[in-house]
Amino acid sequence: MAESKVKRIGVFTSGGDAPGMNAVIRSVVRTAVHMGIECIGIRRGYHGLINGDFTTLDFNSVSGLSRRGGTMLYSARSKEFMTEAGQDRAIATCKLLGIDGLVGVGGDGTFRGLQVLARRGIAVIGVPGTIDNDISCSSYTIGYDTACNTAIDSIDRLRDTMQSHERCSVVEVMGRHAGHLALYVGVACGATAVVIPEQELDYEHDLIEPIRRARINGRTHFMVIVAEGVKGGAYEVANQIREATALDTRVTILGHVQRGGAPSARDRVTATHMGYEAVRLLVEGKSGRVIGQQEDRYVDFDIEEALSMKKSLDLQTYTVMGALTGMEQVKLRQE
């Protein structure tokens, strides 16, 4: 790699934490050390950047980090950073510490924050870390695989008891605005139906009819997966099912349990690659870029372009689900 002007970089995690964020931190630090670059860990996301809350990181301070869930740098959502005054203070911290480049790990909100910093001349690289998998320029975001597996593990347990009592289980998984997690988990655990925010929900067609069909085919227990972002959430969906079918319907909200735990192999490996790519880009003098994964390759996009892209739902997965469960193609919202 060519001789670089980059001597000191910062790394931070922001927004909802995701399994694999620690592995990104480790990779950024170890890559930086390898390239003779000093590394500063900014704690608590943009909140820490505003308040100069940091720690120095070296080879040893990130030992054994890949396998740990959560983030050693803590994460936060910062209202203050949404204001110009907050952004001024964050930029002042970068200047005071002499940071030549900043790696931010988080979701779409974190990337919008990086966009602000990039526009104001700070060298930034974004790494996609969110269990929602809702970053448009990347087919995959760090944490998604682990969160899906955690949800599946819980749903398998629920299925045992639902089967014994011949009940209908309505399980709410995370996903503020996006149904990727719900759809993927739904396929993996053989759900009767999946309800997501992208869908123009027709209760009779999308929910009640699949349950009826399953009953006619001999099923006496049912599994419905609802994404958190659906209007009314799992309770509203359960009420509709109860009213239409009189089934004994129970709601389980999986909640933050999905964000914890040791990252899967996929999340550790993706995080390690992306952390390396982030430092490589900074060393090459690149700025205002975000890293993504496309067809098994690691790629980078201009942050402006990345944030203007739209991520569509995996319609093929719906088609396959329909073939297996009798759930018909749903109508998606036109944005």
Ligand SMILES: Nc1ncnc2c1ncn2[C@@H]1O[C@H](COP(=O)(O)OP(=O)(O)O)[C@@H](O)[C@H]1O
């Ligand atoms: N439009 C924006 N401009 C500046 N900063 C933003 C913007 N949107 C989000 N942020 C910052 O990024 C933080 C994390 O965003 P959030 O949406 O909560 O999580 P995530 O990055 O996981 O999607 C916010 O708390 C805020 O400080």
Ligand SMILES: O=P(O)(O)OC[C@H]1O[C@](O)(COP(=O)(O)O)[C@@H](O)[C@@H]1O
């Ligand atoms: O932990 P909080 O602040 O309650 O946030 C919950 C939200 O965070 C997430 O787990 C992850 O979303 P982000 O990655 O965008 O922060 C969402 O699925 C969920 O809606």
Ligand SMILES: [Mg+2]
């Ligand atoms: Mg987000």
